[in-house]
Amino acid sequence: MNPIVIIGSGLAGYGLAREFRKRDGDTPITLITADGGQVYAKPNLSNALSQGRMPEQLAAESAGQAASRLKATILTQTRVTAIDPAGKRLVTDHGEVAYGRLVLALGADPIxxxxxxxxxxxxxxxxxxxxxxxxxxxxxxxxxxxxxxxxxxxxxxxxxxxxxxxxxxxxxxxxxxxxxxxxxxxxxxxxxxxxxxxxxxxxxxxxxxxxxxxxxxxxxxxxxxxxxxxxxxxAIGLRSRTGLAKAAGLAVNRGIVVDRQLRTSDPDIFAMGDCAEVEGLVLPFVQPLLAQARTLAAVLAGEQPSIAYPAMPVVVKTPASPLVVAPPPMGVDGEWQVERTERGLIARFVDGPDSLLGFALGGGETGQRMQFAQQLPATLA
Ligand SMILES: Cc1cc2nc3c(=O)[nH]c(=O)nc-3n(C[C@H](O)[C@H](O)[C@H](O)COP(=O)(O)OP(=O)(O)OC[C@H]3O[C@@H](n4cnc5c(N)ncnc54)[C@H](O)[C@@H]3O)c2cc1C
Missing domain, CATH: 3.50.50.60 (FAD/NAD(P)-binding domain)
Known part of the structure; x- marks a missing residue:
């Protein structure tokens, strides 16, 4: 049986492998990564210094440890240079790899x-x-x-x-x-x-x-x-890695275009994480990719789920001035209303009475993020 091949060992690639193994212990998985394949939480990179953590302390597991936990083959320091959808094979700088189904979890490049x-x-x-x-x-x-x-x-x-x-x-x-x-x-x-x-x-x-x-x-x-x-x-921003997909003839826009089952324009190729665009949304954060991992694991196991996102506020890791943001959807009409309180700041983005579309909470008000998030419409219903 040709394996499920995942390109990428970030939170998306490893998150999918973990979710898939909860459902299926047997189907072979090969994970290919251009880096060393360490399991780490990328958000820690921007607060490790003040927490006194060295880069090598940020890896929770080596690629070898992850491979045995996930019953997967992990090819590290291996860059995929081309996808051949017709032949269902990948060209890498270490030779060719055949796939049954392919998942692109390629991340994003700094601009x-x-x-x-x-x-x-x-x-x-x-x-x-x-x-x-x-x-x-x-x-x-x-x-x-x-x-x-x-x-x-x-x-x-x-x-x-x-x-x-x-x-x-x-x-x-x-x-x-x-x-x-x-x-x-x-x-x-x-x-x-x-x-x-x-x-x-x-x-x-x-x-x-x-x-x-x-x-x-x-x-x-x-x-x-x-x-x-x-x-x-x-730190001027990131853009989805779409080059490999585009060269293979897959539909790309701001990200690699996928449907609500994370399927690209090729029925056997999927995309998730920072490289993927779901219903026009490129959301380069952890919470959306975890939802994608659960949905795609179910799809690969033969189910027919459809991805949905709740409202997903982002905690900005600036302890000098605590902040949680849930910006309104792009292009919606409305206005910000800002209230200073004893504890901090509450900013509501509204388009009428009782219609909260986004918010930002500063200082001691960040503790209310769950109550505010519950009032927002789903990011993807
Ligand atoms: C400093 C920082 C702080 C952040 N803080 C937060 C936060 O607090 N909260 C939050 O929600 N999000 C945060 N994010 C965003 C979040 O970390 C990312 O959305 C998430 O980690 C992306 O995971 P990914 O697996 O999609 O991509 P990546 O982690 O970038 O993984 C991409 C993988 O693809 C591999 N790859 C790419 N091209 C190839 C190729 N051709 N061949 C083989 N392998 C390839 C790479 O080697 C890598 O393993 C932060 C991001 C940064 C940079």
């Missing part, structure tokens, strides 16, 4: 920073354990970090680095952090919480180039101003 200058090798992006190990090695003995981007990941790293004694400067094109997810007062509250932790903000600017300056670098902004740092962390 290229596009900066020029002689010190671009001092710009890091952290999207997996290997990236994080490189970043931590480069950070050894260094004090000053410039961060590009004040989105979720940029803010979390800013908090983590500042809380562990680094001088952090964040360059962000928007007028406040997370401007696409939260209204201005909530973003400003987050910015001031992080500023109290020592973070310096440069709103309304982008970086153009990075040049060597003494032992460190100088980041040159669009107004010609300079930020001196030891290294630069780029």
């Amino acid at each position: 290229p920073h596009g900066l020029s200058g002689d010190a671009v090798d001092k710009i890091f992006a952290v999207n997996d354990l290997d990236d994080y190990s490189r970043f931590r090695s480069a950070l050894e003995g260094k004090k000053r970090v410039a961060i590009l981007g004040g989105g979720l990941i940029g803010c979390e790293f800013a908090n983590d680095l500042a809380a562990s004694g680094h001088q952090v400067e964040v360059v962000h094109l928007g007028a406040w952090p997370l401007e696409r997810l939260v209204p201005e007062p909530v973003g400003r509250n987050l910015a001031s919480g992080l500023a109290e932790q020592g973070v310096t903000w440069h709103f309304g600017h982008s970086a153009q180039s990075v040049e060597t300056a003494g032992e460190g670098v100088a980041l040159i902004l669009d107004d010609g101003s300079r930020i001196e740092a030891d290294l630069v962390l780029s």
Whole structure:
């Protein structure tokens, strides 16, 4: 029997293997990964420093341990370079692999920073354990970090680095952090919480180039101003890895397009996690991929489920200014109403009385996230 082949050993790939094994102990599973195949929780990458955890402490299991727990063959350091849907085989840099059914759990790539200058090798992006190990090695003995981007990941790293004694400067094109997810007062509250932790903000600017300056670098902004740092962390966003699927003739849009059974335009190929687009939604977070893993495990076991998502608030890991966000769906009409309370901030996105479509809770109000989430419509009913 040709195996179920999963490409990717992130939370999506391993999550699916775990859910599938709950239903089927026998069908062979092969998992192929370009990295070392360690089992780890990626969200820990942006708070490990202040928790005193080294990169090697973040792996819960090696690929070998995961292989025996899951009764799976795991091919590590193996990159898939092409998919042949007609022949049901994969081309890898270590030879060919046949599949019966194929799951793409390929994740997302950091968006290229596009900066020029002689010190671009001092710009890091952290999207997996290997990236994080490189970043931590480069950070050894260094004090000053410039961060590009004040989105979720940029803010979390800013908090983590500042809380562990680094001088952090964040360059962000928007007028406040997370401007696409939260209204201005909530973003400003987050910015001031992080500023109290020592973070310096440069709103309304982008970086153009990075040049060597003494032992460190100088980041040159669009107004010609300079930020001196030891290294630069780029956190300007991620985009789904769609290249392999596209080259194989599968339908892709912002992500690899799948139906509500996670099936691509090829009936034997599925996609999930950060690389997948379900009903127009690319949701690069843990909760959606766990729902996908349960649904796809059932599909692969012969059932006919249909994926649904409840409202899924995201906890932003910025203890200097606690925040939970559940942004409204893209493009809906409505307005933010912001209330300051004794404990923090409550922002409701409404399109009429009693019609909550999104929220953001700051400070001590984050404890109410479950009550607020219950009032939201499902993300995918
Ligand atoms: C710093 C950080 C903090 C985060 N914090 C949170 C949080 O607090 N809460 C939350 O919900 N989400 C958070 N996220 C997002 C969340 O971690 C991701 O949505 C999730 O981990 C994605 O898992 P994945 O398996 O889809 O992708 P990945 O973990 O990126 O896995 C992709 C896998 O595919 C493999 N691969 C790719 N291409 C090939 C190829 N051609 N051949 C072979 N293998 C290949 C890779 O080697 C890798 O194993 C965070 C993300 C980051 C970066």
